[in-house]
Amino acid sequence: MNILYFLIQQTMLFTIPLLITALGGMFSERSGIVNIALEGIMTMGAFTSILFLHFTEGFLSGNLQLIIACIIAVVTGIVFSVFHAIAAINLKADQTISGTALNMFAPAFAIFVARIIQGVQQVQFANTFLISNVPVLSDIPVIGSMFFKNAYITTYIGIVILIISSIVLYKTKFGLRLRACGEFPQAADAAGINVYFMQYMGVIISGALAGLGGLVFVVPTSTNFNATVSGYGFLALAVLIFGQWKPKYILLASLFFGFMKAVSSGYSGIPVLLSLNISQYIYKMVPYIATVIVLIFTSKNSSAPKASGIPFDKGKR
Amino acid sequence: MKKINFTPLISSLLAILAGLVIGFLILLICNTKEAVPGFLTIIMGPFTHGLEGIGDVLYYATPLILCGTSVGFAFRTGLFNIGGSGQYLMGAFGAVYVGLMCEFLGPVQWVVALIVACILGGICGGITGALKAYFNVNEVITSIMLNYISLYFVNMTIRGNAMLFNPARNESRNIKEVAEVPQLGLDKIFSGSAVNIGIIIAIVVAIIIYIILEKTVFGYELKACGFNKNASRYAGINENKSIIYSMIIAGAICGLAGGIAYLSGTGKHIEIKDVIPAEGFNGISVALLGVSNPIAIIFSGLFIAYLTAGGFYLQLFHFSKEIIDIIIAIIIYFSAFSLLVTNIISRKSKKGKE
Numbered sequence: 001m002n003i004l005y006f007l008i009q010q011t012m013l014f015t016i017p018l019l020i021t022a023l024g025g026m027f028s029e030r031s032g033i034v035n036i037a038l039e040g041i042m043t044m045g046a047f048t049s050i051l052f053l054h055f056t057e058g059f060l061s062g063n064l065q066l067i068i069a070c071i072i073a074v075v076t077g078i079v080f081s082v083f084h085a086i087a088a089i090n091l092k093a094d095q096t097i098s099g100t101a102l103n104m105f106a107p108a109f110a111i112f113v114a115r116i117i118q119g120v121q122q123v124q125f126a127n128t129f130l131i132s133n134v135p136v137l138s139d140i141p142v143i144g145s146m147f148f149k150n151a152y153i154t155t156y157i158g159i160v161i162l163i164i165s166s167i168v169l170y171k172t173k174f175g176l177r178l179r180a181c182g183e184f185p186q187a188a189d190a191a192g193i194n195v196y197f198m199q200y201m202g203v204i205i206s207g208a209l210a211g212l213g214g215l216v217f218v219v220p221t222s223t224n225f226n227a228t229v230s231g232y233g234f235l236a237l238a239v240l241i242f243g244q245w246k247p248k249y250i251l252l253a254s255l256f257f258g259f260m261k262a263v264s265s266g267y268s269g270i271p272v273l274l275s276l277n278i279s280q281y282i283y284k285m286v287p288y289i290a291t292v293i294v295l296i297f298t299s300k301n302s303s304a305p306k307a308s309g310i311p312f313d314k315g316k317r
Numbered sequence: 318m319k320k321i322n323f324t325p326l327i328s329s330l331l332a333i334l335a336g337l338v339i340g341f342l343i344l345l346i347c348n349t350k351e352a353v354p355g356f357l358t359i360i361m362g363p364f365t366h367g368l369e370g371i372g373d374v375l376y377y378a379t380p381l382i383l384c385g386t387s388v389g390f391a392f393r394t395g396l397f398n399i400g401g402s403g404q405y406l407m408g409a410f411g412a413v414y415v416g417l418m419c420e421f422l423g424p425v426q427w428v429v430a431l432i433v434a435c436i437l438g439g440i441c442g443g444i445t446g447a448l449k450a451y452f453n454v455n456e457v458i459t460s461i462m463l464n465y466i467s468l469y470f471v472n473m474t475i476r477g478n479a480m481l482f483n484p485a486r487n488e489s490r491n492i493k494e495v496a497e498v499p500q501l502g503l504d505k506i507f508s509g510s511a512v513n514i515g516i517i518i519a520i521v522v523a524i525i526i527y528i529i530l531e532k533t534v535f536g537y538e539l540k541a542c543g544f545n546k547n548a549s550r551y552a553g554i555n556e557n558k559s560i561i562y563s564m565i566i567a568g569a570i571c572g573l574a575g576g577i578a579y580l581s582g583t584g585k586h587i588e589i590k591d592v593i594p595a596e597g598f599n600g601i602s603v604a605l606l607g608v609s610n611p612i613a614i615i616f617s618g619l620f621i622a623y624l625t626a627g628g629f630y631l632q633l634f635h636f637s638k639e640i641i642d643i644i645i646a647i648i649i650y651f652s653a654f655s656l657l658v659t660n661i662i663s664r665k666s667k668k669g670k671e
Contacts, residue, residue, distance in 0.1 A: 036457075083650070093653035096397060096457075100601050101650035108642030115637045116347050231593065234461045241458050281473035284591075288462040292448070299454040 003270055007259075008146045010266055015258030016158035017042075017217035021236035022243060022250050023165045024077075024209025029245060030169070031202025032182040032195075033088050034309040036099030037081070038210045039233025040106035044080045045211025046218045047110040049073035050225040051117075053125040061128040063153050066219070070157065070212055077211020078204050080106070085203040089196055092311035103233070110227040122224040129153065129219060154216040161209065166247040178202055182305030185312045195312050210236075238291050245304060260287040325608040328658035332606070333620075336648030340640060348635065355634040359641070362627025372507025374622045375516045376581070380405070382519040382618035383574035384600025387567045389609035390526050394563040395543020396449070400460025401571045401597025403467035404441045406587075408434035408572025409579040409594075410471045413489050413587055416496040416580055417481055426496045431518075431576045438572015439565045441467060446564025450557035456564070464593050472589050488586035497582040515577035520615055522570060527611040539563050571597060602649050621645060 021038055028035035035041075049069040056065060080102065087098035111121045134148040147155075169175040180188040181198045189195050210233065217232050218225050239257055243250030264283030267273040340359070344352040363370030384401045391398035398404075415422075415430035422429050441463055448454040475481045475489055483490045500513045530536040541549040542559040550556050574596060579585050603621055607614035628641035 087650065087653050091654050091657050093655075093657075097605055097653035098650055100598070100605070101646045101653065104598070104602065104642060104649065105646035108639040108646060112343075112637055112639040112643060115639075121637075230591070231465070234464075238458055238461060241455065279473050279477070281469040281476075285466050285469045288465045292454070292459060292462050292466075295454045295458060296448060296452045299452050304455075 005145045005149070007262055007266065007270070009150050010262035011255065011258045012147070012151065012155050013220045013258075014261040015254045016155050017213045017232060018236050018239050018254040018257055019251060020158050020161055020216060021210045021213030021233060022239040022254060023161060023247065024206035024213065025236055025240045026165070026169075026206075026243075026245055026247070026250060027178070027209070028202045028206035029240065029308045030182045030305055031178050031199045032185055032305060032307045032310070032312065033085070033199050033203050034095045034099070035081075035084065035203065035206050035210075036096055036237065037084050037102035037233075038206070038213075038236050039229065039231065040099075040103035041077050041080050041207050041210035042214030042217065042229040042233045042236075043106035043110055043227065044214070045073035045077040046214030046225055046229060047106075047114075047123070047227065048076040049211075049215040050123050050125050050218060051114075054118075054123050057126050061126070063129060063131075066129045066153060069215055070154070073211040073215040074208045075211075077207040077209070077214075079207075080211070081203050081207020084207075085200050088203070088311065089199050092313070095309055095311075107227045110225075114227065122226050124224045127219065127223055152216075152220055154219065157212075158216065162247060162251060169247065174201075179305075181312075182307055185307050186314070186316060189312075189314060199312065238288075241304075242291050242294055244298065256290070257287045260284075260290075324659050324662050325610075325613075325655065327662065328655040329606055329608065329613075329617075329652055331658060332648045332651035332654070335651045336644045339647050340644035343640065343643065344636065351634045351636070355631055355636050358630050358634065359624065359627040359644075362630045363623055365630065368507045369509035370626060372503070372510025372512040374619065374626050375503075375507070375512045376510060376583075376622075377625050378618045378622035379515040379519045380574040380578045380596045381599055381603050381622055382516075382523055382615055383577070384571050384596050385603030385607060385614040385618050386519075386523045386526050386611050387570035387574070387604075388597075388600045389604035389607060389611060389614050390530065390570070391563060391567040392604060392609040393530055393543065394539040394559070396446075396456050396560065396563055396567070398442070398445075398460060398564070398567045398571075399457050399597070399601065400441065400445055400463050400568070401600045402593045402595070403460070403464035403597065404438040404568040404571035405575035405578075405596045406464075406471055406594055407437040407441045407467045408575030409587055410467075410474070410575075411437035411572065412576035412580050413475075413492065414481065416492040417490055420493070420496070424495070427498050427580055430496060430580060431498070431573060434572045434576025435569040436572070438575065439569035441572070442564040442566075442568015443561060445568070446561035449564070450560040464597070468591065468593055471587065472591075475587060476589055482589075483586070486586070487590075488588045491586075492580060492582075494582065496580065498577055498580045511581055511583045513577075513581055515581065518573070518577065519618075522573065523611040523615050526566075526570070530611065535562075571600065574600075602645055605649055605652055608655070 021042060025035055025038050049072045052069050052072050084098050084102055087093040088095045114121045114123055129152055131151050138144040138148040177193045178198050181195050185195045214229050217229050239250060239253045243253040264280055267283055341356045344355050363374045387401055388398050411433040412430040415433050419426060445456050445459045448459050449456045481489055498513045498515050503512045538554045539559050541554060542556045546556050603614055603618045607617035624641050628638035632638055
């Protein structure tokens with residue numbers, strides 16, 4: 001049983017950053033803007049917030065420090081994503097190009113600034129955020145050990161974001177308008193919706209969530225930040241498509257990816273898997289191969305937002 | 318005579334100017350005293366080291382031109398090849414495999430190695446193309462997935478084979494000099510640098526791709542499918558085949574880039590770590606700066622290689638070389654505004670005529 005609990009706790013650590021970032025990407029794509037820059041935004045968000053953790057070490061600690069860091073990550077993500085919004089919405093630039101530029105800029109900027117500030121590119125931080133037991137809730141049998149022991153507060157933030165995202169997207173006027181802009185912006189415009197504003201909101205939300213996703217990825221898995229989020233931004237893009245641009249499927253997709261990541265990183269501690277004697281690389285490959293296979297079956301009738309990636313032009317019919 | 322359109326060139330040059338200016342400002346903010354000499358090093362960089370510097374630029378430019386040509390070619394046929402890194406790695410793997418395992422081939426060993434590199438890269442690209450053609454799977458996602466699948470596949474295979482794996486350094490074994498891409502006297506001209514005939518191969522490939530795209534029916538069909546799949550089918554073009562051919566060619570070029578890079582005798586080994594090589598992504602930058610024109614890509618590849626070489630010398634001035642990546646990223650960002658520049662120029666020229 002302990003192994004199962006361990007596996008589930010590990011799965012959550014890998015799942016939550018993917019979930020948060022993919023939900024961010026969903027808001028952007030649903031508004032009609034392809035955001036391939038998730039990787040770069042994650043890197044920037046992680047960079048500034050971990051710099052904060054580094055410099056407040058000693059007089060701040062625990063979850064208060066982590067929550068302030070989360071806010072910093074969100075703000076950084078927003079600021080950085082605005083560059084993508086300006087290029088994609090105001091200037092009608094090719095969205096993959098400006099996304100690529102941001103992806104290239106972020107790690108270079110993080111290394112450059114880290115070297116200037118502190119001489120080395122790795123930013124160290126002390127991890128004082130692990131909650132070993134959530135009061136009351138951890139006493140619930142089975143579920144308590146699975147979800148309320150050895151957890152981070154970011155896990156619960158991620159779940160709250162998932163619930164809010166689903167409600168915003170499907171139960172509010174804002175969500176309906178956002179979705180309309182991604183499907184047929186000319187019709188949305190004719191109905192009196194400010195398409196530019198909605199698309200800005202989409203990109204900004206994606207920036208906020210991706211920035212947070214960056215921090216949430218780095219904190220539990222490392223004690224220093226080395227200007228990379230190990231391709232998690234691209235993985236989130238895959239989760240988004242695997243999840244068919246819908247919150248509930250995005251949750252399932254990120255759970256699947258997170259589970260496979262947990263297995264590949266921790267399989268040597270699991271006797272059953274160790275006795276199978278399969279190379280760790282196979283476990284690492286499986287989520288990617290599975291994504292391709294799922295895409296083969298689902299892509300014929302893709303539910304991608306129809307206007308995603310096409311600059312909105314008022315005069316177009 | 319056909320009139321040449323200079324607008325893309327102007328917007329690229331403006332983007333380069335903007336990137337350099339902002340780069341200079343960043344240097345100025347960080348370290349006012351050394352900003353000017355530092356910036357001059359970026360601009361003059363390789364020339365301060367004479368022919369060796371130029372040779373290094375040519376060496377750096379080889380994979381950039383090839384990956385740029387691959388991405389640019391795919392762009393022109395309506396596909397976004399973000400999987401260049403995976404194809405590059407597969408090519409590198411193929412070349413290293415032949416380079417280590419097939420010593421019986423003698424003098425043609427490096428040729429066979431590069432052909433195998435092309436084939437593996439081509440297969441990698443071809444899978445992406447086939448899934449796009451027959452199952453409508455977005456090529457961006459398949460490419461990203463294949464980047465990781467190839468990475469883990471290559472790591473697993475090299476680690477699992479004692480002939481390939483050097484456990485002391487956790488990387489692939491040294492390749493014998495016979496199997497390296499020959500330098501053919503280029504090392505005499507640019508003494509001290511690692512340049513080899515790879516640069517000539519890269520330029521020839523770019524020119525061939527230019528001819529295919531602009532002067533052949535085959536290239537025309539590929540481009541037509543990129544513009545409008547349905548119209549091309551109506552015109553009798555087999556659009557599925559075209560997509561697959563495009564991706565096979567794009568993949569093969571990236572594979573070739575990987576093969577050349579790892580047979581250059583510069584101590585480059587396939588390291589066993591979970592990091593995707595950056596070359597495929599750099600290829601995107603090169604292609605964008607060269608507005609997907611293979612001839613322009615030769616120059617943009619040389620330009621980015623030139624900046625990269627300058628970045629190494631910049632480290633003498635206590636700046637880290639990442640400033641070059643920042644400058645390149647800014648250049649790419651501004652080159653995304655080409656539409657805006659084009660509109661302004663065409664509006665100006667219309668006003669001039671009236």
